[in-house]
């Protein structure tokens with residue numbers, strides 16, 4: 001059995017103010033691994049020094065934007081291992097795309113187990129419930145995570161530019177014109193395993 005198999009199933013809930021420190025910690029840890037070779041290394045190296053400032057920003061976000069969905073995933077015994085954030089689409093989104101999956105980050109040892117898909121589904125359902133219609137997500141074009149969004153049915157809507165650590169990087173804007181089709185109200189039920197025959 002692999003070490004990762006010793007984790008329990010993931011559970012999901014809305015983030016609370018008490019999660020702010022752990023959210024900043026998980027965010028930085030994932031960024032440093034996932035964006036190596038994509039974002040400027042100087043900027044990645046500076047992330048641990050930004051911990052306190054980022055904890056403060058999480059506290060501010062959770063306090064001042066309580067309606068924006070911040071969903072966390074927890075597994076025993078690790079605790080909070082990932083999160084996803086939604087809200088109003090930033091910048092000048094394409095017509096009809098008024099909501100945005102703003103960020104999603106999972107610790108490496110908890111990736112590729114369906115947790116990301118469920119986090120996106122929950123953020124999408126929360127945004128649909130709040131009256132948003134189409135959803136976008138921005139992903140650096142060099143980030144293989146774009147394949148994750150494609151797998152979830154997102155269509156490429158074009159490219160944009162974002163400045164990270166003083167460098168302009170291309171990002172692809174993906175969208176779901178009708179998220180209701182892709183993110184059902186209830187998570188699909190896993191088929192029950194057959195009872196072992198004795």
Ligand SMILES: CC(C)(COP(=O)(O)OP(=O)(O)OC[C@H]1O[C@@H](n2cnc3c(N)ncnc32)[C@H](O)[C@@H]1OP(=O)(O)O)[C@@H](O)C(=O)NCCC(=O)NCCS
Pocket residue numbers: 030034103104105106107110111112113114115116117118138139140143144145146147148149151152
């Ligand atoms: C991107 C991320 C959120 C995906 O979450 P995840 O839990 O690993 O993905 P899931 O297990 O739910 O995968 C859902 C589907 O997408 C596919 N997928 C996920 N990541 C993929 C990748 N990098 N390349 C190709 N396919 C991928 C899975 O194979 C799965 O397909 P299936 O339905 O056929 O089985 C997670 O890997 C992550 O946090 N990455 C680092 C941070 C990051 O880049 N965030 C995005 C910033 S825009």
